[in-house]
Amino acid sequence: MASKKLSNSHERVLVNVERQQGKNTNKSLASTATPIPNISYSVVHAIPGRIRFRIPRLAKDSEYANKLQRLIESDARITNVRINFSAASIVINYQPKVISGEQMRSHLVNLIQTAPNIAIPAPVTAKTIAKAIFDALINLIDGTRNINKARTAIQHKEVKTDIWERILASAKSVIKGLKSAIVFILPNKQWRSSDKLPPSVRLDAQSQAAPI
Incomplete structure (x- = not known):
C-alpha cells in the first residue's frame, strides 16, 4: 500500500512539473513574439x-x-x-x-x-487593355488550331496541315503584328480613379x- 501511495504521489509531482514547464514555454513564446510595428508619423x-x-x-x-x-x-x-x-x-x-x-x-x-x-x-492603361484583348484573340486561335489538328488526325490517321491550319496560322501572325504596333503607339497613361x-x-x- 505504501508503495502505491508513493507511486501516485510521484506521478502527481511529475504532472505538476510538466504543467509548470508548459506555462513557462508559453510565456517565453509570448515574450519573444514580434509586435506589429506602427508607422511612424x-x-x-x-x-x-x-x-x-x-x-x-x-x-x-x-x-x-x-x-x-x-x-x-x-x-x-x-x-x-x-x-x-x-x-x-x-x-x-x-x-x-x-x-x-x-x-x-x-x-x-x-x-x-x-x-x-x-x-x-495593377494600374490600368490603354496598353494593358490592348494586350489583354490581343492575348485573348491569340489564345482563341491557338485553341481552334488544336481542335482542327485533332480533327484532321482523326480523319487522316495523322496530323496534316490543311487549309484551315494555314489560315489560322496566318491570322495569328497578323494579330501578333497588330499587337506589337498598337501597344507601341498607345500612351502609357494610368487610369487612376477611386473606382479602381x-x-x-x-x-x-x-x-x-x-x-x-
Whole structure:
C-alpha cells in the first residue's frame, strides 16, 4: 500500500512539473513574439481644410506611398493629395464643412497605419487593355488550331496541315503584328480613379471616416 501511495504521489509531482514547464514555454513564446510595428508619423501643421503629415517611410517605400495616396484619394471628402518624397511628407486637402479637422486627422492616422495591408490592383492603361484583348484573340486561335489538328488526325490517321491550319496560322501572325504596333503607339497613361480600388477598401475607408 505504501508503495502505491508513493507511486501516485510521484506521478502527481511529475504532472505538476510538466504543467509548470508548459506555462513557462508559453510565456517565453509570448515574450519573444514580434509586435506589429506602427508607422511612424507626425503632424507638421493643420488648418481647417488642410493637414500635413511627415512620414519617414514615404522617402524609402514607394509602394507604401502609392497605397497611401490611392487609399486617401478614394475618400470623396478629399480634394487633393500631394506627396513630397524628399521631405517624406504628405499634404491632404479636404472639405472642412463636411468633416471636422479632428475627425479627419483621426481618419488619416488610421489610413497611415493600415495602408501597408491593402491590396492595390495593377494600374490600368490603354496598353494593358490592348494586350489583354490581343492575348485573348491569340489564345482563341491557338485553341481552334488544336481542335482542327485533332480533327484532321482523326480523319487522316495523322496530323496534316490543311487549309484551315494555314489560315489560322496566318491570322495569328497578323494579330501578333497588330499587337506589337498598337501597344507601341498607345500612351502609357494610368487610369487612376477611386473606382479602381477594391470595393472593400473604398467602403472601409468611407465608413471609418463617417462623421460621428
